[in-house]
Amino acid sequence: MSDLTLKTLQQLVRGLESREFSCYELATAYADKILKTDVYINAYLETNLENTVKQAKAVDLQRAKNEHPSPLAGIPFAVKDNISVKDTKTTCGSKILENYIAPYDATVISKLKSQGMIVIGKTNMDEFGMGASGENSAFKTTKNPYNLHRTPGGSSSGSAAAVASNQAPIALGSDTGGSVRQPASFCGLVGIKPTYGSVSRYGLVSFAPSLDQIGVISKTVYDNALLLSACMGQDKMDARSIKSSPPNCTTDIHGGIKGMTVGLDSRIFEMDISVEVKTAVMKTADKLKDMGCKIIDCRLPDSHRLIACYYLLSCAEASSNLARYDGIRYGRRSDTFQGIDDLYVNSRTEGFGREVKNRIMLGSFALSAGYYQKYYLSALELKKIITTEYMDILKQCDAILTPTYPTVAFKLGIERTSLDSFKGDMFTVGANLSGLPAINIPSGYYSEGMPIGISLMGKANAEPTLYRIANGIEAVLTDKGGRT
């Protein structure tokens, strides 16, 4: 039998349906791959391979009796370690939560479990989602499967690396400022941040709740649409959940893109981004035109505004959110303390890493007396302006085309200031600030064989359109697209 781990989710679904292979064979194939590969990649923080194989056997029995109607039954998937899976460690890549075991499933996990899908493991991440390289994990550094000296991106580093190295057919990540799309771009994968509120955040450990969203990382656009459709839907446990029936994102995916309009800001080509990335965007625009798509010039919100607004709001929210990790309410408690204040301070000082401390302190500054109005309130106002600007552009087109990141995956171990790191997010944070959906699509391989990704941002709740355009691009830019 060929290596099952090389197959796409769509191929696995078909193979299971046609009894070409069993769930047990699939689970053991992934377990073997993890045991052989992850020692080099460090994608997982924890796996439960024995249990995965046991659950797969149970699904095989159900399938034999036609008791499990879901086509996704028996498919294993990887989960970023900030999404709660019952009775499993959920560390958020932080020492402060190193022994925290989630007492409940996140809504998205319950939904996928109810379809018979199996959690194969929890993946590594930058601590609390703060970082773009995976190096901010308190436990280990995940490597890019294309080049072990380079970063897989972050903060959903492990989820992207696991899918790219065929250690999982698909994975869940979370995206606060590009944490699904940037690692997908660095690892040659498809990654979506759906519309804010379309996928429940219940059970996702929050970093900045007004920006956080669970997303999907996959090998192909179709796979991504398939899993996202299973994750979407209103949830009473998430107060910001959108009241609507979830769309089936795969129905019209092969509908073609002739007659659609895509916006492109020509000023991108004057920006300080890699020549190869610019080439990738131009190539994509040309291909879209060839396929009958109209390309119009648009004026995106200023990148400096996006970055300033994003880091002020995300740090302010993080400083407030992470106050709960004090060794009493949540989190690891320091062994040495004299009095309650000392306990708080020691627990937090020992438990959090450098980047998280920096951002919490910047957030405390932005929220402190004298600066609250100048920074936090101004950033909130700016957020509204940015959203309006995107909405105005999207009145004239179906999607906006940009790079996902200014460069290909950079080398591990390079010292970067927070501002450098934030500047890299200039093409991704807009979708989080506005709540709009955005997707990364691989657009080929450039420097030293590293993948490059391009991004499409769409209208609110228009994921099916976004997938349709992405599928068209995938068909012409990679060898995967249009696979049926």
Next chain:
Amino acid sequence: MNNQIKSAEHNRFDVDRLAKLSRFRINDSDTAMIKKELEILTEFADTVLTEMTVCAETYSTVAEFIEGHTAREDNETEHRQEHNEENLLSLSPTTENGYISVPKVISIN
């Protein structure tokens, strides 16, 4: 002159106070590093925010853009008839000699 203004502005960072607010203990090298980071970041934010002169129609969430798609109604704080002051106060604990009277939960037989 500009440099003088900038350096005066940068002295506003009382990193020790911020650390105290955030409940962290930081050493001297951390203090210097964080101060530098804050300087870079706030200088950047200052430049951007002072350029911000346009005011636009505002929307708070994407959900508000979509007709018929509103976020979940907050049923938890819905006013109910039985939640009048008298009823609520009747649920509060009684007091005895200025102390709150705690119901006995363990009985020794």
